Amino acid sequence: xxxxxxxxxxxxxxxLPSPSPRTLMSSFLNEEFSSxxxxxxxxxxxxxxxxxxxxxxxxxxDLSVEETVQDTKAPLQLESNLFSTNQKSxxxxxxxxxxxxxxxxxxxxxxxxxVSSSAPIRSPVTIPPGVSPRELLESPVFLPNAIAQPSPTTxxxxxxxxxxxxxxxSSVPKKVEDQSHDDCAFSFQTILRSKPPSFSTVDKGLxxxxxxxxxxxxQQELSLQVSTTATKDETEENLVKPSTCDSMLDNDxxxxxxxxxxxxxxxxxxxxxxxxxxxxxxxxxxRKYGQKQVKNSEHPRSYYKCTHPNCPVKKKVERSQEGHITxxxxxxxxxxxxxxxxxxxxxxxxxxxxxxxxGSENFRSKPGHNTETSREMAPNDHFQDVHSVGLERNLSxxxxxxxxxxxxxxxxxxxxxxxxxxxxxxxxxxxxxGTIPLTYGRDEDETESKRxxxxxxxxxxxxxxxxxxxxxxxxSGNLRLLCRPQVRLTSLMMVTAGASMGRKLSKEIQTRxxxxxxxxxxxxxxxxxxxxQMISSP
DNA sequence: AGCCTTTGACCAGCG
DNA sequence: TCGCTGGTCAAAGGC
Numbered sequence: 001x002x003x004x005x006x007x008x009x010x011x012x013x014x015x016l017p018s019p020s021p022r023t024l025m026s027s028f029l030n031e032e033f034s035s036x037x038x039x040x041x042x043x044x045x046x047x048x049x050x051x052x053x054x055x056x057x058x059x060x061x062d063l064s065v066e067e068t069v070q071d072t073k074a075p076l077q078l079e080s081n082l083f084s085t086n087q088k089s090x091x092x093x094x095x096x097x098x099x100x101x102x103x104x105x106x107x108x109x110x111x112x113x114x115v116s117s118s119a120p121i122r123s124p125v126t127i128p129p130g131v132s133p134r135e136l137l138e139s140p141v142f143l144p145n146a147i148a149q150p151s152p153t154t155x156x157x158x159x160x161x162x163x164x165x166x167x168x169x170s171s172v173p174k175k176v177e178d179q180s181h182d183d184c185a186f187s188f189q190t191i192l193r194s195k196p197p198s199f200s201t202v203d204k205g206l207x208x209x210x211x212x213x214x215x216x217x218x219q220q221e222l223s224l225q226v227s228t229t230a231t232k233d234e235t236e237e238n239l240v241k242p243s244t245c246d247s248m249l250d251n252d253x254x255x256x257x258x259x260x261x262x263x264x265x266x267x268x269x270x271x272x273x274x275x276x277x278x279x280x281x282x283x284x285x286x287r288k289y290g291q292k293q294v295k296n297s298e299h300p301r302s303y304y305k306c307t308h309p310n311c312p313v314k315k316k317v318e319r320s321q322e323g324h325i326t327x328x329x330x331x332x333x334x335x336x337x338x339x340x341x342x343x344x345x346x347x348x349x350x351x352x353x354x355x356x357x358x359g360s361e362n363f364r365s366k367p368g369h370n371t372e373t374s375r376e377m378a379p380n381d382h383f384q385d386v387h388s389v390g391l392e393r394n395l396s397x398x399x400x401x402x403x404x405x406x407x408x409x410x411x412x413x414x415x416x417x418x419x420x421x422x423x424x425x426x427x428x429x430x431x432x433x434g435t436i437p438l439t440y441g442r443d444e445d446e447t448e449s450k451r452x453x454x455x456x457x458x459x460x461x462x463x464x465x466x467x468x469x470x471x472x473x474x475x476s477g478n479l480r481l482l483c484r485p486q487v488r489l490t491s492l493m494m495v496t497a498g499a500s501m502g503r504k505l506s507k508e509i510q511t512r513x514x515x516x517x518x519x520x521x522x523x524x525x526x527x528x529x530x531x532x533q534m535i536s537s538p
Numbered sequence: 539a540g541c542c543t544t545t546g547a548c549c550a551g552c553g
Numbered sequence: 554t555c556g557c558t559g560g561t562c563a564a565a566g567g568c
Contacts, residue, residue, distance in 0.1 A: 286542095287542060289560095289562075289563090290545085290562075291543090291544070291545075292558090292559070292561095294558080294559070295557085295558060295559085301559085303559095307541085307542090314560095316559095316560090
C-alpha cells in the first residue's frame with residue numbers, strides 16, 4: 001500500500017480542480033436524487049418502532065436478487081453506465097420497470113473523456129441498464145430492514161472496516177459470467193441492489209439534506225434514519241433475508257436464496273440503514289454455539305451468541321451451501337455498545353486495514369443492522385445505532401442522496417458529532433468504533449482526523465481510499481465487492497479478474513479487509529480509482 | 539492461552 | 554407418553 005505520503009499526494013491530486021467527473025456526478029446525482037421520490041424506491045418503512053421493548057426482532061432480508069452483472073466486457077464502463085442508468089432509472093421507474101430494463105442489459109458507455117481529463121480512465125464500474133444510480137448507492141446496506149447481504153463468499157463480511165474507515169460493506173450477490181481476464185484487468189461493475197422498503201422518509205429528507213449540509217447534516221441524517229427505519233416487525237425477531245436483494249439484482253442468481261443480507265438496526269428503527277450487512281459483520285462479536293439442519297429449510301442454521309459478557313443477544317443464520325446467507329434472525333437486545341472495531345475479534349479485526357485507524361463498524365452492521373435487532377432492542381445500543389454506529393447508519397441508511405449528490409462531503413467531526421445530544425462517552429464510543437469517517441491511519445493525529453474527506457460522487461468516486469469488502473467470489477475469480485464509504489455511498493462492484501488474481505484479492509480482502517489501495521495495486525488497470533479528496537476542515 | 543468452530547448429544551416445547 | 558423439532562450444551566479440535 002502506498003504510504004501515507006503517497007496517499008496524501010494522490011489525494012491532493014485528486015483535489016485538484018478536476019472536478020469534471022465530480023461535477024458531472026453531482027449534477028447527476030442531484031438530479032437523480034432530488035427529483036426522484038425516494039419513497040417509492042424504498043417503500044414505506046417509515047414505521048419507526050421503538051425498539052426498546054422488543055426482545056426479538058426479525059429482519060427479513062430478501063436478497064434473492066442479485067445484481068445483474070453484465071458481462072465483463074463492459075467492465076470499465078462504470079461511469080458511463082451510471083449515467084446511462086440514470087436516464088433509465090429515473091427515480092420514477094418502478095422496481096419492475098427497472099428490473100425489466102435490467103433484463104435488457106444494454107450497457108451504455110459513457111464517454112469519460114470529458115469526465116476526467118487525466119488519462120484515460122476507464123470506469124471500472126458498469127451499471128446495468130435499468131438500474132438507477134440510486135440503487136447503486138443504496139447498496140444492500142441501505143436496505144431498510146436490515147437487509148443486509150452478507151458475503152456469500154466468506155459468510156462473514158466484515159462490515160466494519162476498522163480502522164480506516166468504517167466502511168461497511170454489504171454484500172451483494174450477483175452472478176457474473178465468468179470471464180476470466182487478465183489478472184490485471186479489473187472491471188468493476190456496480191451491483192444493483194434492492195431498495196429497502198423503508199426509505200421513504202429518507203426521500204423526504206433528502207431535500208432537506210441538500211439544503212443543509214453542514215453540521216446539521218449528521219443530525220438530519222439521524223433523524224432521517226430514524227424515521228426511515230424501519231421496519232421492524234412487531235415481532236421481536238429480526239429476520240433478515242437476502243432474497244430481496246438478490247431478486248432485485250439478479251434474476252439469474254443460481255443460488256437459491258441467496259445471499260444474505262445483513263441487517264443493521266437502529267434502535268430507532270432505522271433499519272434502513274440498516275444496512276444490510278453481513279450478519280457476522282454487524283459489528284458485534286459472535287460466537288457460534290450450534291448448528292442444525294432445520295426441517296423446513298434447505299440450509300443449515302447456525303446459532304450465534306454475542307460474546308459480550310452477559311449480553312443475551314443471539315442470532316440464527318441460515319446459509320446456503322454457497323455460503324450465502326439466506327436468513328438471519330436476531331433475538332434479544334445488546335446490553336452493551338458496539339465493540340470497538342479494533343477489538344473485534346477475528347472477523348472484524350481481520351477487516352482492518354493497515355491504513356485504517358479506527359474503523360467504525362458501521363458497516364459492521366451487519367448484524368445488523370446491526371442488527372437491527374440488537375440495536376433496536378438494546379437500549380444502550382440506541383445511540384450506537386443511531387449515532388455512533390453512526391457510520392453504519394450513515395452509510396446505510398442515512399445516506400441520502402443528498403450526501404451523494406452533493407459531493408458527498410463529510411466531516412469526520414460531523415460524523416462524530418452526529419447529535420448534540422450524544423454524550424461524550426457515546427462520542428468516544430463512536431470514535432472508537434470508527435464511526436468517524438475516513439480516517440486513514442490509526443496514527444493520524446487529531447489534526448488529520450479532523451480534516452474533511454471529500455468523497456466524489458459514486459461514479460467518479462474513487463474506490464481507492466475506500467474500504468471494500470468482499471461479497472462474493474466467483475469461481476472464475478470475479479469478485480463482488482461492496483463498498484460503503486461513510487458517506488453512505490454504498491456501492492457494489494464487480495471486479496473481474498483472473499482466477500488466480502481473484503483468489504489473491506479475495507484472500508487479501510478476507511484476511512485484511514482489503515483497501516482500495518490493495519485492490520489498486522493488484523489491479524493496475526483500474527486506473528480510475530482515485531483516492532477521495534481530503535480537504536482541510538474550515 | 540484464548541477464542542472460535544464443529545458436531546453429536548441433550549433438553550424443552552408442542553402436537 | 555411418544556416422537557418430532559428447534560434450540561442449546563459442551564467436548565474436541567483448530568487457529
